[in-house]
Amino acid sequence: LEEFAKYIDVAGARIVGLHAHTGSGIFNPFNWEQVGNCLAGLLELFPHASYADLGGGLGIPEKPGESPLDMSELDAAIGRVKQQAPQLQLWLEPGRFIVAGAGALVTCVTQTKGKGGIRYVGVGTGMNSLLRPALYGAYHEIVNLSRLAEPASEVVSIVGPVCETGDRLGSDRLLPKTREGDVLLIANTGAYGYVMSSRYNLREPAAEVVI
Known part of the structure; x- marks a missing residue:
C-alpha cells in the first residue's frame, strides 16, 4: 500500500x-x-x-x-x-439484511418418492425461482404449511422440477410426513430470489406478489 x-x-x-x-x-x-x-x-x-x-x-x-x-x-x-x-x-452495506425476511417462496408438493435410502419431496418450482441453494448451497428454512400441527417425523430432500441434479431447495430437512398437494414455504427469499430467477428449461419462475 x-x-x-x-x-x-x-x-x-x-x-x-x-x-x-x-x-x-x-x-x-x-x-x-x-x-x-x-x-x-x-x-x-x-x-x-x-x-x-x-x-x-x-x-x-x-x-x-x-x-x-x-x-x-x-x-x-x-x-x-x-x-x-x-x-x-x-x-455499511445492508445487503440481504433488510429485505431477505420480507419474502417467502410458496409452492405445492407434486410428488414424493424414495430412492437410494433418501426420501424426496418434489415441488412445483425450483432453481428457476430460487437459485441460491443450487448456486452456492445457501440454506433456506422450509416449512410445511399444510401440517403445522403435526410433528416433524421424516427427513427429506426437497427438489424442484428442473432436469438438473442440482435443482435442490433443501437437503436432509426434518418435516412432518408430507404428501402430494401440501403447501411448502421456503423462507428468507426477499433478497436475491426473484431477481435471480430465470426461465431455464422454459419453466416460468414463481410470480412475485407484493403485499
Missing part, C-alpha cells in the same frame, strides 16, 4: 474513499469494528479519504438455533470507530 500511495501522488490522483468487505452471514458485531479500525489506520497514507465503507455481510438467522445480530453491539462498535476517526463518514 505504501508503494501504491507513492504512485497515486505521482499521478496527481486523490483517494477519497476506503472500502473493505470481509464476507457474508456475519453475526459477530465486532467484525465491522475491526474493519473500521483497519481502514482508519490507512488515513496516514490516504489523508484525503472522507469516507470508509465497512462492507456488508450482516447476518440473518436462517438455521434453527441461530441468534440475530446484536444491533446495539454493532452500533456501539461503529461508534468506537467514529471516535477514532471522526473525520470519516462510516458506511
Whole structure:
C-alpha cells in the first residue's frame, strides 16, 4: 500500500474513499469494528479519504438455533470507530439484511418418492425461482404449511422440477410426513430470489406478489 500511495501522488490522483468487505452471514458485531479500525489506520497514507465503507455481510438467522445480530453491539462498535476517526463518514452495506425476511417462496408438493435410502419431496418450482441453494448451497428454512400441527417425523430432500441434479431447495430437512398437494414455504427469499430467477428449461419462475 505504501508503494501504491507513492504512485497515486505521482499521478496527481486523490483517494477519497476506503472500502473493505470481509464476507457474508456475519453475526459477530465486532467484525465491522475491526474493519473500521483497519481502514482508519490507512488515513496516514490516504489523508484525503472522507469516507470508509465497512462492507456488508450482516447476518440473518436462517438455521434453527441461530441468534440475530446484536444491533446495539454493532452500533456501539461503529461508534468506537467514529471516535477514532471522526473525520470519516462510516458506511455499511445492508445487503440481504433488510429485505431477505420480507419474502417467502410458496409452492405445492407434486410428488414424493424414495430412492437410494433418501426420501424426496418434489415441488412445483425450483432453481428457476430460487437459485441460491443450487448456486452456492445457501440454506433456506422450509416449512410445511399444510401440517403445522403435526410433528416433524421424516427427513427429506426437497427438489424442484428442473432436469438438473442440482435443482435442490433443501437437503436432509426434518418435516412432518408430507404428501402430494401440501403447501411448502421456503423462507428468507426477499433478497436475491426473484431477481435471480430465470426461465431455464422454459419453466416460468414463481410470480412475485407484493403485499
